[in-house]
Amino acid sequence: MACAPAKQRAGGARAQLPPCYYEGYLEKRGAKEKVSRRLWTCLCGNTLYFFNNAKDTHYVEKLDLSGFISLVDDCSRDRNLEAARLSLRMKDGEIKLTAPNLEARELWKGFLCSVVELAVPSSLTLLPGQLHMLKEVVDKERLRRKSRSLSRAPSSPLSLPLVGEIPPCFRPVSRVEAEVLLERYPDCGNMLLRPGRDGTSLAVTTRQDLNGSVFRHYRVTQKQQGGYMIDVENPIPCATLYDVINALIEKTSGTLQPFLLEEPYEENITFVSSNDENGEKTLHCARGGLLSRGPSLPPKQGTDRWSPRHQTLPKCPSPQSLSTETPLSPMKRLTLAPSPLAQSFTEELKMKLEKRQKAGQE
Template sequence: MNRRQGRPFSMMPHCYYEGYLEKRSFKDKKSRRLWTCLCGNRLYFFNDKRDTDYIEKMDLTGPITITDDNTVDCNLDAAKLNLQTKDSDIKFSAPNAEARELWKGFIQSVSELSVPSMLNLLPGQMLMLEEVVKKEKERLRNVQQSSLSIDVELAKEMPDCFHPVSRTEAELLLERQFTRGNLLLRPNRNGTGFAVSTREEMNGPIFKHYLVSRKQDNSFTIEVDTPVACASLHDVVVYFSEATEGALMPLAREETYEQNISYIGLDNENGEKMVRGASMHLTLPTQQPKPALPSEDREENVYMNNSQPESKTAEKSQKTPTPAPRKFPPPPSPAAANRSTHTTEPRCKTHLDNHGQTISELRLRFEKKAKCAD
C-alpha cells in the first residue's frame, strides 16, 4: 500500500485498505476513477492518491449488501461489484478480480466484524482480514468508552446550549423551542465528537448540522470547507453566533422547578377540568401499633414470663407451642421408695403447684406417708 504524506490521519481512523476504484451511483451519468480508502467503518474518496482532503465518504455501519456484477465492460480485466447500504446504492469497478475479492473481504469484515467465509482469497490474505477485524473491534471499543465517559473537566465546561439528543430529537427540540433560540450543541452520531444543529426560517423551517471534532490536545475544529479551530466548546458556540451576526442564538437548557403542588381536577359545579391546588393540611399517618397476639401466643408468653429457669438451654429444649398444665406423678409405692437410693432435686424450685407449695415440700410429705404405711 502506498502511504501519502500530509494526509490528516488524526481526523480519520486507521486506514485498512486503499486503491483506485471506479465509482458510479444511480444519479451519476458516468463513473469516476477515485482513490478509495477504507478507514475504520467508512470509505473515503479522493480525486487523486496525493490529495489530502477527501471529496466524499460512505458510512458502512448497519446492514450492507455486496454482490458481484457480471455485466460486460469495455475493460475486459475490470471486475464490477454492487454495494448497497442503508443510505446509498453504489456500483464499483475494481482493476481485476483479485482486487474485487479483497475489497469485498475488507468491507464485509469491518461492517460485520467477522471474516467472511465465501471468498476466493489466499491464506495470507485471510490472515490480513482477521487482523483488521481485531483492530476494528478494539477501535469501536475505545470509541464506546470515550463516548460513555466524557472527561469531568469537559463536562463541567459544557455550554448551556448542550443537549444530549440525537439529530432528529435536536430538530424537534429546535422546532418546539424556536422562540428561545435556534442553535444547540449535541453529541455526534458516532460519539467521538460533537455537532451543532441550527434552525432558520425561509419559506419554512431549514435545519442544518455541523460536525465539531475533538483533537488530542482537547481543542475543537468545526469541520467545514475551511476548518475553524476553537479552543473550547464555548468558543464554538460564540463563533457561530458572531459569524452569523447574531442570527444564530444558543438554545439554553431550562431547569425550572414548580413551587406549588397542583393537579388537573374536575369542577364540582360544571364538571369542567381545572387546575386545583393540592391540600397542604394533611397529617401523615403515624406508626401503627403492633397487632395483638392470638390467645394461644398470649398464654405462652405469660407462662414464659412467670417461669425463670436457671438454665436457658433446658428452657429452649423443653419449649412447646402450647404448654399444658403441670402434672405431678402419683406417690411412689413403699417398695419403690425403699429401692430408691438417690433422689434428684428438681432444677426449678420456684414453680408452685396449685396449692402454692413447692415440689420439695410435696416430696417430703409423700415420704412421711410411705413410712407411716410401713
C-alpha cells in the first residue's frame, strides 16, 4: 500500500499527538527483534508513531527522532521484489524499515530528513510538488518547535509530569527541601524520590549519619523504550519507579528506606460564622455525633498497607521492599504542584541556604 500525506483523525490517543506530516504502512524491525512487523506508521512532529493498523487510535510503539544519526538505503533483497528497504541509525541502535516501493522509500526519506534537519534534502529523486510538500512540512515543524519552546513553562523542581504508578515516598520538593525533610524526620525513612533540577528527570535524595548528616543525590532518567535508569557509574535499569526504590534498598542491604510521612489532618470539623450585629467572626467546632441518614459503610478489606492514611506519626514502616500496589491508576499523567508541607519550613530552608552561601564564600 502506497503512503500518502497525512489526514488528521480525531479520537483516542491519536488526537493528542503532534501534527501528522506523513503516514503509511512500513515494516519495522528493531535491533533486538528477529522478525519485521507491518505497522501503520505516522510521522507526527519529530516522532514516529506505530499503530497495528490504519484505523487504530492508540499507538503501540513510538520512536523519538531526537537520537537520529543517519538514514540510508538498504540494498539487500526482500521477498517482495517491489519493496525498498531503509536503515535508520539511532544513538541507541539501528532500525530496519521496509517501504512498499521505491517511490514510497524516497518520500519517507524526504519527510524524515526534513523533520530532523529542518531543511529539504537535495539528494532525493522527487517531483516538484513533492518537494513543495516537504518545504511546507519544514515550515510547520519550525513553527511547532518555536511555539512549543515559547509556551513551555520554565523548568522547576516542583513541577514534573509523571506517567504510571508513583511510590508513596515521592515528594514534589527541591533538593534543599528534600534534605530538610529527611533531616527533620529521621525516624520516617532516609530515602526520598523527587523531581530533578532540569524538570525532565527524577532524583533520589538520601540521608545517612556519619558525624552529622551526609546527603547523596542520584539522577533517575526515563528511557525512550520505557522504564527508568539510575544514572550511576554502572547504570541500573528499572522497569518502574517502584523498582528504582527497591533496587536502592537491595543495593544497600536495607540501609536506605523510603521516606513516608503523613501530613497532618484536622481531627474536628470547624467553621467560621459572622455576627449579624457587629460583624465579628468566630471560629466554631461542629458538634460530634453520628449522622442519622443511614447506616455507615463497612470498612474496606485489603487496604494497601503502604497508604499514608493508615500510618500514625512518629511510627514508620519497618525495612522492607515497596509493594507495587497503589491507589493511583497506571498510565495516568500527573502534574505535580508544590507540597503544602514545603511552605511550613521556609525559615529553616532560608537558614540552610545562608549557611551554604557562607561556606562557599569561606
